[in-house]
Amino acid sequence: DAKTTQPTSMDCAEGRAANLPCNHSTISGNEYVYWYRQIHSQGPQYIIHGLKNNETNEMASLIITEDRKSSTLILPHATLRDTAVYYCIVRFQGLNAGNMLTFGGGTRLMVKP
């Protein structure tokens, strides 16, 4: 799976949009971009994933650049409960073994009142 690079930490004001960047310049054509987050003392939680089109769900939006070398996770109205470590993961999506998630260091997002 391609390697990802994320800032170590970010701050965001409550109620504002949180934009979390991720670089994945070595991504290959059949690799998807996944985002998970981990709130303190909990297991990781799936947020969203995409291949090349922008995606939106009830939690967040995922913007992938046209060359697919980077992406941004957007939390439109951050709340204090969004304080967590956010992981950007690139992985091949197949039906056989090897579909583990490879977590990097992630971005520690602190939402402040």
Added chain:
Amino acid sequence: GAGVSQSPRYKVAKRGQDVALRCDPISGHVSLFWYQQALGQGPEFLTYFQNEAQLDKSGLPSDRFFAERPEGSVSTLKIQRTQQEDSAVYLCASSSSRGGYEQYFGPGTRLTVT
């Protein structure tokens, strides 16, 4: 509905003891994963089951680590002769797809080896 559950939530073991960690995946989920998370690090893959078949155990750090899922539902991760470096949070995740596309994680078991 019920999510992934793990037990115990906390386990303290003396060095050299054997431990068994249990994972109850979401009912009907085909894929099951075990991860190890050291303090301040991201989770690292240990092993993967598709139903009762262990298809990938490449992440198990040593032959002291053993996992099973005999009936394709509940899974147990066993660590024999625990060492201090085994201290970590052990996370279980399950997925409804064979590819494990969206993985749902349990709260983890925090193992401390003294």
